[in-house]
Amino acid sequence: MSTQIVPSANIDNTAANALKPDFNIGKVSRFRRFIKAYGASPTKFKIGLGIIIFFVLVSIIGPFVRPYNPNANLNNPIPNAAPSSNHLLGTDYQGEDVLSELLVGTGPTILLGLIVGTISTLVSIIIGLLAGYYGGPADQLISLFTNIILIIPALPLLIVILGLLQGQGGILLMALVLSALSWAWGAKAIRAQTLSLRNQDFVSAARETGESNFRIMVVEILPRMVSLVASSFIFTVLYAITASVGLMYLGLGLGGAASTSLGGILFNANNNDATLGGEIWEYMPPALIVAVFGMGLVLMNYGLDEIGNPRLKDANRLGKIGKKAMRPSDPTPVLTLSATNGKRSFWSDIRSKDPLTLVKFPSDSKG
Amino acid sequence: MKYILQRLGFYIAAAFVALVINFAIPHLMPGNPVEAALVKLTQGGGTVTPQTICAIAKQTSTYIPHCGVQKVSIMSQFWHYVVNLAHGNLGYSTSKNLTVDAVIVQVMPWTLLLVGFSTLIAFVLGTVIGIIAAWRRGSMLDSSLPVLSFFQGIPYFILALLLQYFFTVKWQFLPIGQGESSNVVQGWNWPFIASALEHSILPAVTLVLASMAGWSVGMRNVMITTVSEEYVLAAQAKGLSNWRIVTTYAARNAILPNIAGLANALGLVVSGVIIMEVVFSYPGAGNMMFNAVSQDDYSLVSGLFLCISAAVLLANFIADGIYVILDPRIRKRAAY
Numbered sequence: 001m002s003t004q005i006v007p008s009a010n011i012d013n014t015a016a017n018a019l020k021p022d023f024n025i026g027k028v029s030r031f032r033r034f035i036k037a038y039g040a041s042p043t044k045f046k047i048g049l050g051i052i053i054f055f056v057l058v059s060i061i062g063p064f065v066r067p068y069n070p071n072a073n074l075n076n077p078i079p080n081a082a083p084s085s086n087h088l089l090g091t092d093y094q095g096e097d098v099l100s101e102l103l104v105g106t107g108p109t110i111l112l113g114l115i116v117g118t119i120s121t122l123v124s125i126i127i128g129l130l131a132g133y134y135g136g137p138a139d140q141l142i143s144l145f146t147n148i149i150l151i152i153p154a155l156p157l158l159i160v161i162l163g164l165l166q167g168q169g170g171i172l173l174m175a176l177v178l179s180a181l182s183w184a185w186g187a188k189a190i191r192a193q194t195l196s197l198r199n200q201d202f203v204s205a206a207r208e209t210g211e212s213n214f215r216i217m218v219v220e221i222l223p224r225m226v227s228l229v230a231s232s233f234i235f236t237v238l239y240a241i242t243a244s245v246g247l248m249y250l251g252l253g254l255g256g257a258a259s260t261s262l263g264g265i266l267f268n269a270n271n272n273d274a275t276l277g278g279e280i281w282e283y284m285p286p287a288l289i290v291a292v293f294g295m296g297l298v299l300m301n302y303g304l305d306e307i308g309n310p311r312l313k314d315a316n317r318l319g320k321i322g323k324k325a326m327r328p329s330d331p332t333p334v335l336t337l338s339a340t341n342g343k344r345s346f347w348s349d350i351r352s353k354d355p356l357t358l359v360k361f362p363s364d365s366k367g
Numbered sequence: 368m369k370y371i372l373q374r375l376g377f378y379i380a381a382a383f384v385a386l387v388i389n390f391a392i393p394h395l396m397p398g399n400p401v402e403a404a405l406v407k408l409t410q411g412g413g414t415v416t417p418q419t420i421c422a423i424a425k426q427t428s429t430y431i432p433h434c435g436v437q438k439v440s441i442m443s444q445f446w447h448y449v450v451n452l453a454h455g456n457l458g459y460s461t462s463k464n465l466t467v468d469a470v471i472v473q474v475m476p477w478t479l480l481l482v483g484f485s486t487l488i489a490f491v492l493g494t495v496i497g498i499i500a501a502w503r504r505g506s507m508l509d510s511s512l513p514v515l516s517f518f519q520g521i522p523y524f525i526l527a528l529l530l531q532y533f534f535t536v537k538w539q540f541l542p543i544g545q546g547e548s549s550n551v552v553q554g555w556n557w558p559f560i561a562s563a564l565e566h567s568i569l570p571a572v573t574l575v576l577a578s579m580a581g582w583s584v585g586m587r588n589v590m591i592t593t594v595s596e597e598y599v600l601a602a603q604a605k606g607l608s609n610w611r612i613v614t615t616y617a618a619r620n621a622i623l624p625n626i627a628g629l630a631n632a633l634g635l636v637v638s639g640v641i642i643m644e645v646v647f648s649y650p651g652a653g654n655m656m657f658n659a660v661s662q663d664d665y666s667l668v669s670g671l672f673l674c675i676s677a678a679v680l681l682a683n684f685i686a687d688g689i690y691v692i693l694d695p696r697i698r699k700r701a702a703y
Contacts, residue, residue: 238520251661294521312591
């Protein structure tokens with residue numbers, strides 16, 4: 001323990017430290033790095049995460065605070081009642097409280113997304129790492145298989161499978177079927193990334209020091225793909241929720257408990273012509289929950305894109321010089337007079353016959 | 368050319384896998400097709416005679432004693448199935464009382480035209496927006512791009528529900544559901560075409576809105592990277608007009624990942640369309656598939672699945688071809 005020269009806790013944000021090359025970055029505990037990374041993460045990521053956390057909390061607390069039991073028969077059911085103080089979001093065709101259904105039904109839908117995301121991300125990590133790291137004919141075969149799975153339209157196939165399994169359903173079955181069809185995208189991306197990392201010096205160094213292949217894959221390569229894995233996870237969750245809600249809307253894979261998931265609520269509303277009858281409270285709230293949740297996931301992915309591609313982050317921290325948006329990494333601009341003349345738009349830019357409005361010196365950007 | 372051939376080989380392999388899956392799934396399910404068909408027949412009030420049983424057994428080539436259907440190995444069943452397919456014989460649709468290929472010929476044009484045109488519009492529009500946003504970084508357009516995440520995250524059919532409510536129920540701008548009005552005759556006459564166009568506005572707008580976001584954001588992100596490449600700088604230094612720099616230097620290179628992404632996107636678009644068609648009761652393959660599933664018409668479901676898969680594979684092959692034309696490097700690289 002005495003060999004620890006720089007205590008990890010001392011890496012803070014003082015200006016002096018920030019300027020020094022940070023050789024100790026690997027020694028900071030993962031949790032602190034995570035917190036730090038979150039603080040520095042793009043606003044889009046934070047907003048997205050906020051949305052996700054909100055809905056996860058709602059789905060956890062929901063079943064305990066619901067005003068009515070969505071599955072029990074009410075004493076005096078009023079079908080298709082518009083929102084009122086008794087039923088904040090109205091009632092459905094059976095006179096059941098829509099708000100209660102939502103509070104109970106959001107959880108399983110999100111849970112399904114998370115289960116599918118976890119299973120299929122794990123599968124894609126394993127397949128992608130092994131195929132990319134070892135290469136060879138096995139890799140060729142796996143890649144071929146991955147690409148085939150990727151190209152066969154999944155939803156029609158899901159309809160075929162779930163249609164044949166008529167009557168049976170439930171979250172677990174749906175999760176398994178969705179996982180089986182959704183790992184390929186991540187596996188392909190992870191394989192490609194592994195392939196490019198495999199030949200880098202740090203992997204050769206690790207091999208020279210006698211690290212096992214397993215350790216190289218898990219400790220050396222995998223941590224360098226965190227943002228890819230995370231984005232693959234988010235993508236899969238979004239896909240799973242979209243697909244499952246859609247399939248349940250068609251009445252597939254419900255397993256007899258239609259009102260306990262967002263897709264089931266939509267199915268009931270559609271089946272009883274709430275859409276044509278204008279009873280929007282029966283289908284708009286679940287539809288909006290799915291839409292906003294999806295938006296949160298997409299925003300998180302936008303944020304991850306920026307973390308993974310510094311040039312995108314740069315693009316958001318730009319200043320304006322001579323009305324031209326400039327990023328910190330752009331070369332120093334030299335402006336001619338015409339550059340500051342009048343208003344500029346994309347089209348005036350495009351049309352301008354005087355391209356020398358902005359002369360850049362590439363050498364300035366280095367260093 | 369070698370690359371194209373390799374890709375062709377890949378698509379043939381993919382088509383084969385789709386065939387195998389389609390063949391294998393009913394065999395992996397509990398129960399046999401004859402039982403399923405009989406259950407349906409008795410539920411529908413039909414009478415079951417030994418002749419019906421044998422007819423179904425022959426049609427699905429299931430082994431039932433005393434029916435004259437030989438107990439055959441799974442391989443020869445598969446061969447039989449492939450030969451049937453090669454003759455365009457996809458079976459008989461019990462819900463439509465037509466052969467499956469007749470139903471498919473009816474519904475596929477609707478879906479193909481809708482998906483084809485909408486995807487084209489969305490791709491062009493989205494890409495142009497992405498180019499403008501990247502070129503004018505920090506402009507109003509660029510900073511409003513995250514709003515598109517709403518359209519990117521929303522499932523197609525949910526966007527369809529929202530649009531349908533506003534445009535047909537609330538404001539009643541557009542006709543509700545179906546592919547054409549009831550008072551027109553299908554064919555090459557103007558009333559029919561006008562009616563079909565009017566009815567497909569909403570599905571098309573849904574598709575364009577939902578899929579455009581991905582193209583814009585993808586294009587913007589790649590374009591931003593491309594614009595800071597040295598060769599763009601060199602082009603500016605050479606004194607080329609901005610129009611040329613954008614079109615022939617930056618966008619031309621930045622568009623490649625978008626075109627490569629067409630392959631993945633098409634699968635998602637088709638998946639989205641299937642459920643969206645149900646919302647609009649659009650007379651395409653998706654809606655038909657839904658009807659077939661709810662009426663346990665398995666041969667129609669699997670026929671539609673095969674047909675949709677074939678369309679997606681073909682579209683991907685075309686996208687590959689475009690990619691090869693645009694990116695000379697790919698011709699030297701290995702396939703897949």
